[in-house]
Amino acid sequence: xxxxxVSSTPAxxxxxxxxxxxxxxxxxxxxxxxxxxxxxxxxxxxxxRNTIKSRYxxxxxxxxxxxxxxAIRFCMFYFLFQVMIGRGSSMExxxxxxxxxxxxxxxxTETFNGGTQSLVQNRSLITKLPVPxxxxxxxRMLVAGWHTIPMLIxxxxxxxxxxxxxxxxxxxxxxxxxxxxAALGLALGLLFSVGNVFMRDVGKIAQTLTQFVTFSVPMMxxxxxxxxRFGDSVAGYYLFNPMAEAVLLIQRGFWIGTTxxxxxxxxxxxxxxxxxxxxIMLAVSLVLLVLAQRIFxxxxxxxxxxx
Numbered sequence: 001x002x003x004x005x006v007s008s009t010p011a012x013x014x015x016x017x018x019x020x021x022x023x024x025x026x027x028x029x030x031x032x033x034x035x036x037x038x039x040x041x042x043x044x045x046x047x048x049r050n051t052i053k054s055r056y057x058x059x060x061x062x063x064x065x066x067x068x069x070x071a072i073r074f075c076m077f078y079f080l081f082q083v084m085i086g087r088g089s090s091m092e093x094x095x096x097x098x099x100x101x102x103x104x105x106x107x108x109t110e111t112f113n114g115g116t117q118s119l120v121q122n123r124s125l126i127t128k129l130p131v132p133x134x135x136x137x138x139x140r141m142l143v144a145g146w147h148t149i150p151m152l153i154x155x156x157x158x159x160x161x162x163x164x165x166x167x168x169x170x171x172x173x174x175x176x177x178x179x180x181x182a183a184l185g186l187a188l189g190l191l192f193s194v195g196n197v198f199m200r201d202v203g204k205i206a207q208t209l210t211q212f213v214t215f216s217v218p219m220m221x222x223x224x225x226x227x228x229r230f231g232d233s234v235a236g237y238y239l240f241n242p243m244a245e246a247v248l249l250i251q252r253g254f255w256i257g258t259t260x261x262x263x264x265x266x267x268x269x270x271x272x273x274x275x276x277x278x279x280i281m282l283a284v285s286l287v288l289l290v291l292a293q294r295i296f297x298x299x300x301x302x303x304x305x306x307x
Contacts, residue, residue: 034293036132043131047139052146070151074099074158091222091269092259093162099155100254101219101247107148108181108243109210114140115189116206119197119303127304134296137189141182155254162258174253176278177246183285184242190292194299217247222269239271242281249278 037044074095091097115137119126122136156164188206195202218226223244227235238244252270259265271277 033132033297034134034138037135037138040132040135044135044139044142047135048142048146051139051143067150067154070154073102074154092265093255096155096158096162096258097222097251097255098219099151100251101217103148103151103155104177104181104246104250105213105217105219105243106151107144107178108185108246109213110144110147111141111182111185112188112192113206113210114144115186116192116196116203118189119193120200120203133300133303134190134293137186137193140189141186144185145182159254159258164254164257167257170253170257172253173249173275173278176275176282177249177253180242180249180278180282180285181246183282183289184246187285187289187292190289190296194296194303197303198299213243216241217244218251219247223248223271224269227271235271239277242285245274245278245281248274 118136118140119133125131126133126136192202192206196206214220223235223238226238230238248270252266252274256262256266256270
């Protein structure tokens with residue numbers, strides 16, 4: 001009985017069993033490319049909304065958790081670093097410094113890890129629907145951005161209480177930091193997502209790499225500590241890390257403005273040529289994104305059969 005088509009009336013469409021759906025032929029190839037994803041933005045929007053809804057499915061508070069969790073995290077960091085350790089005595093508003101970095105690191109790790117798993121997690125859609133498969137890593141980047149918005153709001157509240165005011169240079173720095181992170185995260189998400197289809201170890205490698213991000217950026221410690229401990233040469237290599245640059249940019253946008261003397265704080269804790277390096281790394285990330293999309297396009301024809 002479970003293997004037959006079931007129909008209550010002649011006019012009612014036949015419903016297929018799971019085994020029959022699995023037996024359906026693979027979907028025909030679809031047009032590929034990030035431009036095709038933009039053209040089908042309605043489907044992209046549906047995928048993003050469904051992904052967001054599934055995260056809070058079955059919870060009572062729902063989307064409130066996206067505000068509650070970062071708020072609790074910020075309070076914990078404030079108590080630990082400002083009250084218990086007293087880090088604020090040597091560095092003004094260190095909790096803001098830390099949480100600003102956490103916002104951009106969270107955006108990157110969600111984009112990278114989510115993008116890496118996106119093809120495997122959506123195998124049923126990929127094998128049956130003719131959609132551009134780049135849509136799934138792109139959707140995970142947008143979902144990561146959606147979940148980063150509450151963290152930004154939580155960051156803004158104490159910043160405003162401490163007298164922070166938006167300035168053109170700071171907002172340009174924050175925008176550059178987010179653009180750099182989005183391009184880099186999406187490029188890596190595309191590369192690792194298609195690699196994860198052929199070898200599941202790639203997903204574990206991505207998770208391991210993102211663990212290093214937290215400690216390889218000036219978030220839990222200031223950039224000046226790297227400079228003081230290891231000198232100019234090592235600090236120069238340290239700044240080749242694009243995520244370190246992104247963290248410094250968002251700290252320039254928010255943390256610097258909360259200090260009593262922003263110009264003096266920026267002169268001490270921000271490296272020289274911050275914007276120049278940021279623009280160069282953004283350009284490199286965009287080139288990497290183009291290369292990643294081309295590699296993805298060459299391998300994606302084999303994705304449905306490997307899933």
